[in-house]
Amino acid sequence: MSGRHPRSERDPLDLQGLVEYVAERVTPHPDEYRRVNAVIDEVLWRVRGALEAHRIEATVTLEGSVAKDTWLSGEADVDVFVQVSPLKDKGFLEAACLPAIRDSLKGYTMVERYAEHPYIEAYVKDVRINVVPCFRVERGEWLSAADRTPYHTGYMKEKLTPALRREVRILKRLMKGSGLYGAEAKVRGFSGLLCELLTLNYGSFLDLVKAASRWRRRELIDVEGYYQGRESDALKIFPEPLIVVDPVDPYRNTAAAVHEDTMWGFISVSRLLLERPNIRFFYPEALSLExxxxxxxxxxxxxxxxxxxxxxxxxxxxxxxxxxxxxxxxxxxxxxxxxxxxxxxxxxxxxxxxxxxxxxxxxxxLPPTYRHIGPPVEMMGDSDKFLGRHLKAVDTAAGPWIEDGRWIAEKLRRYxxxxxxxxxxxxxxxxxxxxxxxxxxxxxxxxxxxxxxxxxxxxxxxxxxxxxxxxxxxxxxxxxxxx
Amino acid sequence: MSGRHPRSERDPLDLQGLVEYVAERVTPHPDEYRRVNAVIDEVLWRVRGALEAHRIEATVTLEGSVAKDTWLSGEADVDVFVQVSPLKDKGFLEAACLPAIRDSLKGYTMVERYAEHPYIEAYVKDVRINVVPCFRVERGEWLSAADRTPYHTGYMKEKLTPALRREVRILKRLMKGSGLYGAEAKVRGFSGLLCELLTLNYGSFLDLVKAASRWRRRELIDVEGYYQGRESDALKIFPEPLIVVDPVDPYRNTAAAVHEDTMWGFISVSRLLLERPNIRFFYPEALSLExxxxxxxxxxxxxxxxxxxxxxxxxxxxxxxxxxxxxxxxxxxxxxxxxxxxxxxxxxxxxxxxxxxxxxxxxxxLPPTYRHIGPPVEMMGDSDKFLGRHLKAVDTAAGPWIEDGRWIAEKLRRYxxxxxxxxxxxxxxxxxxxxxxxxxxxxxxxxxxxxxxxxxxxxxxxxxxxxxxxxxxxxxxxxxxxx
Incomplete structure (x- = not known):
């Protein structure tokens, strides 16, 4: 987004109006769905074909925000997962799957990326596609970090209603607009899945924001109630400042990547949004810089x-x-x-x-000298050492002297x-x-x-x-x- | 003292030799005694005469270091006390005694000084004379701060032997040379009486120095043993860092004026003197400055x-x-x-x-800006106040931002x-x-x-x-x- 938002400048919206305005902007239109679905169909067809050609037995599925229908208009980001048998190993993902995936997308701009293990990022007709190999495991028997994703997709598809999807989109826009979106090392913020879970937990965007404005350090959110009645266990297991128990894995904190300051950022944004609703929390103004x-x-x-x-x-x-x-x-x-x-x-x-x-x-x-505080005069040995070190030293600018019972010297700085x-x-x-x-x-x-x-x-x-x-x-x- | 001490430069003395050398220099020679005694005789005669002429009934006595024979060669300082009846009041000291004393010294350079009450300082044949009016009270029934002095003189005259007097003189020279001598507000150091009591307590200059090198904060010295077996009472009564119980008044700390840093100064001098005896502790070199x-x-x-x-x-x-x-x-x-x-x-x-x-x-x-640390973000009310105060303030150079869970702002300095x-x-x-x-x-x-x-x-x-x-x-x- 760039440029000013004349509507918000001229005619400030109340919070409800603001939320509706944002909802409208973030919901993809039918044309966009058609365009994205066409890309997905092509990618799934290509990937499946290439795996077959490479004789790799795998389940190819659509995951992520497009699968869950929580993507933002103009920001489709397609995740395709290639799930292989858990009898294979990580070397197989890299040595066998990656070349097949690469083959499948030949002709498109492509780059190998790396999370816990490598995957392929490509641009197909302006849509970013991530094709991620992983293991097709039973729930809880995770072999790679990506193995949970299909379960997350399944869980969210089951829980999300159209109304909730709208709320998730509004929240994601707030996180993106406020610079708090993304679990990557750079942002240390809120992932898409986390946004979905928070919305699910509080039921609506506004109810979440109201709750978050009062969050404290070590807030515990547990949608599935795994730790009901033994919340202190969760607090012992998870050391992070914000705890959102993963609904498909009670031993994982979905908010583990959220840095304390990003958490406080979201809390502050929530408070400010309630007090003075402003479109710029969702769509910040671009810097026009020279x-x-x-x-x-x-x-x-x-x-x-x-x-x-x-x-x-x-x-x-x-x-x-x-x-x-x-x-x-x-x-x-x-x-x-x-x-x-x-x-x-x-x-x-x-x-x-x-x-x-x-x-x-x-x-x-820095100034040329500084005050260096030495030992109490009472400590004979230390006093002796201090005098030996500082009385005649070339980097002693003045002193030593006694002040409040301690030795002090004025020293020249090294740097x-x-x-x-x-x-x-x-x-x-x-x-x-x-x-x-x-x-x-x-x-x-x-x-x-x-x-x-x-x-x-x-x-x-x-x-x-x-x-x-x-x-x-x-x-x-x-x-x-x-x- | 000024100039170098060729003897110490060429031929460093051991501690014993140094002490003997100092003792020799500080002991007045017979000629000097004669000269000072002549001055004393004249002053006593003049003061007594003037009091009689003013019809003031008073006891005129010689006090201080000359009376106790602990004065240093070249530094005679004569204290003459005019003790009047305790039935008189402080107004009498000033209104009646001072004019009589002033009359007695007519013709000499004279100045009115003030401790707790006024007294006269004069120079008679290059000898400084203090003539101090006070009350002739029973021990313990002090009416003015000066009333204890005749008792101190009496006590010390009884206790001091010629050998001890020599040790006192050496100690006084060390205190003077080291800038630690004097109970006045400027020095916050060791009075002459305190030097005498310390010598008396430890028996010799060197034994005192050895002990002082190991003194700790709240050292308690009680020559007369008033607090024997109940030392903790003394520590409760006297708040000062060094406690030397007055032998003529157990409720007074003779070392009350000694500032903590002056005490540590003496302790350090004692340690250094033992480790590396040097005449300059007694006779510092004068600064020759442009x-x-x-x-x-x-x-x-x-x-x-x-x-x-x-x-x-x-x-x-x-x-x-x-x-x-x-x-x-x-x-x-x-x-x-x-x-x-x-x-x-x-x-x-x-x-x-x-x-x-x-x-x-x-x-x-100072640099133009500084880091101003605000409240924890967790505290909603304080956070609100902080943002209200700093977000748009003209003296906010940058921020606010969140760091380690707190609000921080970069502020412009006022001064x-x-x-x-x-x-x-x-x-x-x-x-x-x-x-x-x-x-x-x-x-x-x-x-x-x-x-x-x-x-x-x-x-x-x-x-x-x-x-x-x-x-x-x-x-x-x-x-x-x-x-």
């Missing part, structure tokens, strides 16, 4: 932006993201330990895995500039300070530490300037709607 | 010196100092609350009560410069922020906030440049001896 506006925004925030351009990290996207978050955390700790104040930080990667880590510091440069500290510690890729392997490999090939106005150079990386702008604003996208 | 050297020292410490020139505070010296310390504390808190990091601070006044407060900051200027903050808050004298009255009065007449190199202007205030230099070094004077 370099000038990011520089303006940098100026308003007083500078002290530091961006580490990691380069391209060569790994599947979930690995890229989990390593990138780890690297962000390591560098944040490094900066804090050296005395820098990190106001906030974030990580970002472009579709081709060009990775950036953003830091907003209180200051890129005064954040960019130099990072450049020095990453010179070897940063493995020694805990930067994970794939990010490390990329850093070894070269990196750049970008300060303030130099960030305008990010314009060459598609999407990076928008991310810089958003980072500088500091607000999650959904909070713009409350402005 | 403006250039303070600027050098400022450069080494990286700048960020801020000096508040309070002007002359019109009050007796102990009031000046207690208010000055209070003002220092108030301003330190003001700076810290505004985000400045105070590395250290101190107060200073010239002999004519020109007052300065020194601050060494990590930085005189970025320490000098401007102080100038603004003291514009009305600072009464509203808690600056005490006398300092406040002085500030209202005008003050100056001096930064870094501007400190060379302190050269016009006698002693201020030396103090600035010492402040920048950050070391207590006795620690120089360990360098």
């Amino acid at each position: 370099e000038a506006s990011i520089m303006d925004s940098l100026g308003k925030a007083g500078g002290n932006l530091l961006v580490l351009d990691v380069g391209v990290v060569d790994a599947v996207v979930d690995v890229v993201w989990s390593q990138l978050y780890k690297a962000e955390k390591v560098l944040r700790r490094l900066l804090i330990d050296a005395g820098f104040k990190v106001i906030r930080s974030t990580a970002w990667s472009s579709p081709d895995n060009r990775c950036l880590i953003f830091f907003k510091l209180e200051s890129v440069e 005064r500039r954040a960019d130099r500290l990072i450049a020095e510690k990453l010179a070897d890729g940063g493995g020694s300070i805990g930067i994970p392997s794939k990010v490390c490999e990329s850093l070894k090939k070269g990196f750049r530490v970008i300060l303030n106005e130099e960030a305008s150079a990010l314009a060459e990386i598609p999407g990076a300037l928008e991310e810089a702008y958003r980072f500088l604003s500091g607000r999650p996208i959904w909070l713009d709607a409350a402005l | 403006e250039a050297s303070i600027m050098d020292s400022l450069g080494k410490a990286g700048g960020n010196l801020l000096v508040l020139d309070v002007g002359v505070v019109d009050a007796v010296v102990d009031v000046v100092w207690s208010q000055l310390y209070k003002a220092e504390k108030v301003l330190r808190r003001l700076l810290i609350d505004a985000g400045f990091k105070v590395i250290r601070s101190t107060a200073w006044s010239s002999p004519d009560n020109r007052c300065l407060i020194f601050f060494k900051l990590e930085s005189v200027e 970025r410069r320490a000098d401007r903050l102080i100038a603004e808050k003291l514009a009305d004298g600072g009464g509203s922020i808690g600056i005490p009255s006398k300092v406040c009065e002085s500030l209202k007449k005008g003050f100056r906030v001096i930064l870094n190199e501007e400190a060379s202007a302190l050269a016009e205030i006698p002693g201020a440049l030396e103090e600035a230099y010492r402040f920048l070094s950050g070391r207590p004077i006795w620690l120089d001896a360990a360098l």
